[in-house]
Amino acid sequence: MSAGPVLTQDVIGLTKPAPVSRRGFMTASAAVAAGYTLAAGPVRADVIKTNTSGLTVGDARIKVAEGEMPGYFARPAGVNNPPVVLVAMEIFGLHEYINDVTRRLAKLGAFAVAPDYYFKGGDLTKITDIPQLMPIVNGKADAELLDDLDATVAWAKSQGGDTSRLGIIGFCRGGRTVWEYAAHSTALKAGVAFYGPPLDPPNPLWPKSPMQLAPEMKAPVLGLYGEADTGIPVESVEAFKAALAANKKTAEFKIYPGAPHGFHADYRASYRKDAAEDGWNQMQAWLKKYGVLG
DSSP states (O other), rough: OSSSSSOOHHHHHHSOOOOHHHHSSSOHHHHHHHHHOGGOOOOOOTTTOOOOOOEEEEEEEEEETTTTEEEEEETTOOOOOOEEEEOOOOOOOOHHHHHHHHHHHHHTTOEEEOOTGGGOOOGGGGOOSSSHHHHHHHOHHHHHHHHHHHHHHHHHTTOEEEEEEEEEETHHHHHHHHHHHHHSSSSSSEEEEEEEOOOOOOTTOOOTTTTTTTTGHHHHSEEETTOOOSSSSSSHHHHHHHHHHHHTOOOOEETTOOOOTTTTTTSSSSOOHHHHHHHHHHHHHHHHHHTTTT
């Protein structure tokens, strides 16, 4: 592996998936037609599909330093001042799973926005293998990422979202983003990180890992992790939990027995229905507890 890209904790978890038969999966052409990214591996045939009934959905154009960042939003139709929830995507770009999660949040009453913060690297949903993705996603500086998220919040406010009730959820690399943003934003009310790596490999563009940011956390975060994640060992989650507690930060963790990395990703072989559904319920309860969701 030494000649290849640096594998981060989240990517190790992705690249050592559970063995899987081809039964119950879409063909590659069907997966592409449905809006999924092939780099993520075979796409399950029985993905969750959330309709747009009662919602207003569309593409966002968000002004950032590098130009206009694309995004996808969903919000309850005809509702004034809905709370704003950012959706931080995995490394696979803004594909159908992230769009669907955004609609699921809108069904809960949120103005949910998923910014495509890797857009300078092109359309990641068209890249078919993980090694091609890594230089793009690992080349995104944290400073720029946090600016992009702040810009997304400003955009949502300009569209009538209530940013005094601001939340963020994220998956995989986006779970790391949740922790980073919780240490950055003074406006954030709460975050939920699905299997976000606490530790980073050396990268000058990422000055501090979530673990190093433990003293700087400004918002309560719920961390949801899989016991069988091959890239994020339970020990590193426990060490992170201890670091947050030592700094008297509000954080809770749930580790799902036997669950691999990506257990919420209903389009992938890593999906574990019980853990995914419980995690979604825990997320809702957390965002309600801290005044994001009504």
